[in-house]
Amino acid sequence: MTTYRSVCPLDCPDACGLLLEVNDGRVKGVRGDPEHPYTRGFICAKMRHYGPLIHSPERILTPLKRNGPKGSGLFTPISWEEAMETIAGRWGELIARYGPEAILPYFYAGVMGLLQRNAGHPFFHRLGAAELQRTICSPAAEAGWQQVLGATWGSDPETIVDADLIIIWGMDPAATSIHLMSLAQQARRKGTPLIVIDAYRTRTAALADEVVLVRPGSDAALALGLIQVLVAEDLVDKDFIAAHVTGYEELCRILPPYSPARVAELTGVPAATIINLARAYGRARAPFIRIGHGFSRHRQGGLAVRLVASLPALVGAYGKPGGGALQSSGSGSAVRLEAITRPDLRQGPVRAINMVQLGQVLTGSLEPPVMSLYVYHGNPATVAPEQNRVLVGLRREDLFTVVHERFLTDTALYADIILPATFAVEQEDLYRSYGHFYLQRTRAILLPPGEARSNWQTFCLLARALGFAEDIFRRSEAEMVDVLLQRVDLTPEEREALAAGRPVKLKSAPGFVTPSGKVELMGPTAGLPAYRLPDDGCLAERYPFYLLTTPAPFALNSNFRQLAELREREGGPRVLVNPDDCRQRGLVEGALVEVYNQLGSCLLQVQASNDVPPSVVVAPGVWWCQHSPGGRNINSVVGDDLTDLGGGSTFYGHRVAIRPL
Known part of the structure; x- marks a missing residue:
């Protein structure tokens, strides 16, 4: 039995450090890496089943070609050579008739490694395909944060143990971020109150000191109500505001309609609860807010996150040990992805298509129409909204669909060509987290079964089939990870640790990364943050x-x-x-x-x-x-x-x- 260090590759803020026990080419056990400073040796129940998933007898091991109706699951094995010839031939015909923008890639977060997740960018830029706007998860939350804080990183979650009040707003970390929950419980044992704000009682709510249930979609109104009380009762930090905040006076002018009584009507939260919550927050020395994605997935989700991200600025919590807010770590700015994504390979502007509206795109009247879909580390038939419309689109006989997958997912059933894909333990990559500040490199510790190939390897094959001569399509995974690491601010000792597979903590920029260098409550393009009742x-x-x-x-x-x-x-x-x-x-x-x-x-x-x-x-x-x-x-x-x-x-x-x- 040999133990290898690795990282959980899935769409979770914790990006857990793993130890994989391998014997005779099979993963026999998966456990947490006790030397990872953030995840500290424990993992979720799902990842304990990672080995059976990797070695499932249902894995696709060879390219497949459809030989029955779309959705029937009837396929015939073919060679990689035939698969590449078929794809290149069909795409050549479509480009000649409709142009390359008739080809649409669809992908999201089936793997979170910086190389494999972004492996298709240089290929599709070079091809001239339509650009996919990856918006299915958190863009409203990110945009709301950026309106107030720009590219400023979130507060370090490891400091939550020093907070004297913790608010978890619109998130269920007991299910989705168990290591943050562990730190919150550590703080709670020291006497720090934990308050959960959500639309129902989650598993996290069962571990909290207080639960505030808000009517779905009204979080922006609740935030405005809290701000109104903070200002009215002089619970703001005027020195911090004067030194580090812009737009405070403008914000104050829109607060009068949001009295506790009115906000209680809008949100279902009692007025007394709103007042007491605002007072507790305003009087805390270093309050910490964990901002979830849940309440951003409403029509006014961006506004809600913008207002919640403003709260720490009003009480001076940003910059205090243990205080502030975390929406996403923001550590993506530490690794420059242009070396992989290669926007310079674009021949010119192309149309952008929002992945949320895939059903409209496949069944509507776009010109040129989308005539080919290439799906990798994604499963739109299952996860995309307007499912009925998506499935109608996938059943189109004139839609040439290629799916790079490990299993016969709902989406793969509608493919014309299926290409067998690898698991993370069968490829090289570099991982960062959106929930903490650590970077970690992984190596291939298993040989891919059958003819499975990684995203990077597959796009290099497609590039050759289409005659692309750029050097990037001839570089190995290890070379590309090295290119990514060249521009990261690391010491020699940290580079050595990464090479050995150990996590290294990234360094955030000091201060507020906004045009003014301050928290911008009312930025130049933000407008007045007025809450509107849903028109339903x-x-x-x-x-x-x-x-x-x-x-x-x-x-x-x-x-x-x-x-x-x-x-x-x-x-x-x-x-x-x-x-x-x-x-x-x-x-x-x-x-x-x-x-x-x-x-x-x-x-x-x-x-x-x-x-x-x-x-x-x-x-x-x-x-x-x-x-x-x-x-x-x-x-x-x-x-x-x-x-x-x-x-x-x-x-x-x-x-x-x-x-x-």
Whole structure:
């Protein structure tokens, strides 16, 4: 048995350090690396099943060509040579007729390594394909943060143990960031109160000192109410504001309508709770706010994050040990990706297509139309909103779809060509985190099974098939990781540690990285942060429930759904409903019900839960259509409307009705 150091490659802020025990070419055990300063030797329940996932007998081991109707799962094995010839030939025909912008890459966060995740950029830039706007997760949160703080990194989560008040807003770290939760509990044992603000009682709420339940989509109003109390009761840090903040006076002028009484009407949070929360925050020495993505996935999600990110500036918490806010670590600026993404390979401007609206793109009247889709480390048939429309698009006989995958996912079933993909342990990469400040290099510790190839290797093959002569397409993975590391600010000792697979902490820029060098409450393009009531009166009558689509304990997005054991442990697709709502609508515990709205419907199993407020329902996880009764999952009732900032998804901004079958 040999033990190797590695990193969890999945879309999680913790980017855990791993120790993999390998014997005879197989992963026999996965555990946390106790020498990782942030993740400190423990991992989530999902990653303990990483070995069975890697060695699953259901892995795709050779290129496949469709020989039946789209969606049927009927494929014939072919060689890589035939696959490359087929793709290059079809793309050549499409480019000649429609131009290269008729080809659309679709990808997101199936792997988070900086090389493999971005491996397609130089190829598609050189090809001249349409540009994918990767907006499905957090662009509204990022845009809201940037309006106030620019490129400033978030507060170091390791300092949370020094906070004297912790607020977790719109996040469930007990499920999605367990190491942050461990640090918060460490602070709590020292007497630091932990307050959770969310739309229902999450697993994190069960570990908190106080839970503030806010009406879905009204977080911006709550933040304005807190700001109003801070200003009215003179709980702001005027010295910090004078030295480090712009736009304070302008912000104050829009506060009068947001009295505690009015905000209570808008949010469902009692006025006394708003006042007490503002007072506790304003009187704390070093309060820390962890800003989640959940409440940014509404139509005013960017505004909400912008206002929450302003709170620490008002009380002078930014810069205090233990204080401030973390939306994302911001450490992406430490590694310059242009060496991989190569925007200089573009021949000229190309059209940009928002991934949230893939269904519209594939079924609408774009000119030129999208005639080919290349999917890698993504599964849009499962995860994209407007699922019914997406599936109609994927069934188009004139759409040439290539999927680079490890399993026959919902999306792969609609492919014309499938290319076998590797796992992270079978390729080289470099990882950073969006939840902490550590960088770590990984090596290939297993040989790929069958004919599986990594993203980087596959795009190099495609480049050769299309006759691209640029040197970048002839470089190895190890060479490309070395190129990435050349421009990172590291000491010789840190470079040696990285080469050995150990984590190294990145260094943030001092001060506030904004045009003014200060926190900008009212930046030049930000406008007045006014909250607007959602315009869903008619929908509310027909569809009385707010829908929340939340993380699941034994899956990460659509990952790990391949394992029957984990599907069984989770119990299948379900919907959590308040017991009073169940009684009023005749919903029986454990029974299948139809969840529906104007977009579509899906079948879910009822679970009565007092954690869910009346008129709210929660659908945990995103299940493959293959594993869902009726062949549709919760995204069949989620629309492709965009957020106010960043063009992000509005997964938490929809209403549904429920009826028994």
